[in-house]
Amino acid sequence: MKPSTVNIKLAPSRFKHQVPKYKITRSDDCINCGTCAKTCPYGVHERVEGHNKMKRPIDYKCIGFECQSKDFYCVAKCPRKALSLSLNPMYATLGDFRWTADMITGTWIMAETGLPPERKDLEYNVGNSGGGFDKLRFKFPEHPKKVNKSEISTEIPLNRRNDGRANVVISTPVYGGGMSFGSVSLPTMVSKAHNAAIWNTYTCTGEGGFPDNLIPYQDHVITQIATGLFGVREETIQRVKIVEFKYAQGAKPGLGGHLLGEKNTESVAKMREAVKGTSLFSPFPFHSVYSIEDHKKHIDWIKEMNSNALVSVKVSTPNDVDMVAVGSYYAGAHIIHIDGGYGGTGAAPDIAKKNIAMPIEYAITKVHKFLKDEGVRDGITLIASGGIRSAHDLAKAICLGADGAVIGTAELVSLECVRCGNCESGRGCARGIASTDSELADLFNEAWATQRLTNMYNAWNVQLVDILQKFGMKSVRELVGRTDLLKHIDYSHENGVRP
Numbered sequence: 472m473k474p475s476t477v478n479i480k481l482a483p484s485r486f487k488h489q490v491p492k493y494k495i496t497r498s499d500d501c502i503n504c505g506t507c508a509k510t511c512p513y514g515v516h517e518r519v520e521g522h523n524k525m526k527r528p529i530d531y532k533c534i535g536f537e538c539q540s541k542d543f544y545c546v547a548k549c550p551r552k553a554l555s556l557s558l559n560p561m562y563a564t565l566g567d568f569r570w571t572a573d574m575i576t577g578t579w580i581m582a583e584t585g586l587p588p589e590r591k592d593l594e595y596n597v598g599n600s601g602g603g604f605d606k607l608r609f610k611f612p613e614h615p616k617k618v619n620k621s622e623i624s625t626e627i628p629l630n631r632r633n634d635g636r637a638n639v640v641i642s643t644p645v646y647g648g649g650m651s652f653g654s655v656s657l658p659t660m661v662s663k664a665h666n667a668a669i670w671n672t673y674t675c676t677g678e679g680g681f682p683d684n685l686i687p688y689q690d691h692v693i694t695q696i697a698t699g700l701f702g703v704r705e706e707t708i709q710r711v712k713i714v715e716f717k718y719a720q721g722a723k724p725g726l727g728g729h730l731l732g733e734k735n736t737e738s739v740a741k742m743r744e745a746v747k748g749t750s751l752f753s754p755f756p757f758h759s760v761y762s763i764e765d766h767k768k769h770i771d772w773i774k775e776m777n778s779n780a781l782v783s784v785k786v787s788t789p790n791d792v793d794m795v796a797v798g799s800y801y802a803g804a805h806i807i808h809i810d811g812g813y814g815g816t817g818a819a820p821d822i823a824k825k826n827i828a829m830p831i832e833y834a835i836t837k838v839h840k841f842l843k844d845e846g847v848r849d850g851i852t853l854i855a856s857g858g859i860r861s862a863h864d865l866a867k868a869i870c871l872g873a874d875g876a877v878i879g880t881a882e883l884v885s886l887e888c889v890r891c892g893n894c895e896s897g898r899g900c901a902r903g904i905a906s907t908d909s910e911l912a913d914l915f916n917e918a919w920a921t922q923r924l925t926n927m928y929n930a931w932n933v934q935l936v937d938i939l940q941k942f943g944m945k946s947v948r949e950l951v952g953r954t955d956l957l958k959h960i961d962y963s964h965e966n967g968v969r970p
Contacts, residue, residue, distance in 0.1 A: 473625075490562060495530050569598045585925070615940070625935055631849060636780065637713075639781060641671060645672065652680055661917045676692060679701055698755060763798045797841060812831070836872050860878075867957060872954075882927070886923055
């Protein structure tokens with residue numbers, strides 16, 4: 472179920488050339504007859520009418536070798552045999568084991584069209600990490616209860632304490648993670664906030680303050696308070712419905728946050744009340760919090776300053792994350808946001824994100840079970856992040872025990888991030904997504920970026936509804952904690968390993 476404000480329309484790539492999986496070559500034997508343009512249903516070929524001239528093939532729209540069995544296969548249809556199809560050798564350079572080239576391409580297609588790709592050649596829901604979500608599959612029943620898709624709800628409440636504060640219900644069980652002004656460009660932040668308003672969900676400011684450009688969307692923005700207290704002001708706490716304390720980030724627990732000097736431009740420094748060009752570091756931990764009692768004082772401070780706001784607590788996933796979660800409940804938090812080891816941008820050091828925090832797949836189940844055993848699970852919202860790359864990851868996280876998820880990298884990929892890992896550098900992001908350099912940050916506009924995000928969220932919602940329908944469920948809330956609906960492919964009968 473999606474809000475009526477969602478408007479899906481094509482948002483093509485802003486670049487002339489992408490990194491396509493296949494390469495269509497048109498030789499000099501082409502006579503510009505336009506046969507390929509007439510027969511290809513995917514728009515790979517275009518003919519300039521009136522000039523009798525074919526445009527360069529739009530390779531990224533090609534479905535590849537599966538087309539050979541189709542009546543409209545352009546290579547076979549060409550009367551001059553001027554077309555050839557091959558794998559693009561550059562495709563292998565795109566992505567990594569967690570975010571494969573197929574997953575990146577699939578996200579780009581969803582951001583452009585608003586629908587999941589129908590191509591059989593793309594495995595865009597599973598990566599190649601060798602573990603975690605990539606090893607989990609759904610166990611769909613052979614004969615599910617019949618449910619009409621229009622009856623399925625993807626809404627989740629964020630306030631379960633029934634304490635008289637904001638009764639926040641979001642239309643989709645996912646919202647945008649904290650990306651601060653300084654870590655990403657202003658158009659990136661504004662488009663995330665605008666999309667959150669369209670989808671009746673939220674996005675988070677990160678720890679860099681609350682730019683004025685976000686004010687039109689403030690009912691859908693979470694303001695974050697981190698250890699550096701950059702940009703934290705009374706008015707920003709009072710204008711929002713949700714305030715988040717960031718105690719730790721999954722990708723670098725124990726290390727705090729950092730923004731290198733070259734990204735600390737004049738506008739960023741003004742927002743953070745800092746000195747332009749200096750590197751900014753958020754310490755670890757909050758030096759005012761060393762106990763649950765101290766933690767409660769933090770939460771009480773926000774509740775006193777904003778009598779309607781919900782309080783979210785973002786923590787990483789150490790071995791005792793379950794104890795941290797139950798402590799946050801008793802301190803008065805509404806949302807416990809656990810961030811797994813792969814949370815964060817390309818600025819996070821590999822040594823930290825691969826070796827310190829627990830993978831989110833393990834942490835979700837541990838926290839969910841402990842809160843249930845304590846008898847408080849129904850009184851707090853459990854949100855997971857740190858490695859949620861697709862709608863299937865989202866649904867798996869909910870099956871493991873989360874109520875919903877926060878995403879970050881997936882949003883950036885929808886804006887055509889190629890995961891080069893240069894996010895920490897002022898001019899490192901050649902696509903202007905994670906840049907504060909004015910020349911790069913203006914490479915795209917907010918309207919285009921908002922549409923790409925809106926489309927991607929729609930494609931995810933379509934997939935989530937499809938998963939719920941296959942399980943015969945009318946609400947995403949029925950999926951919470953249903954580990955019995957998952958199987959691990961290394962231990963399933965179908966692989967012949969062992970039950």
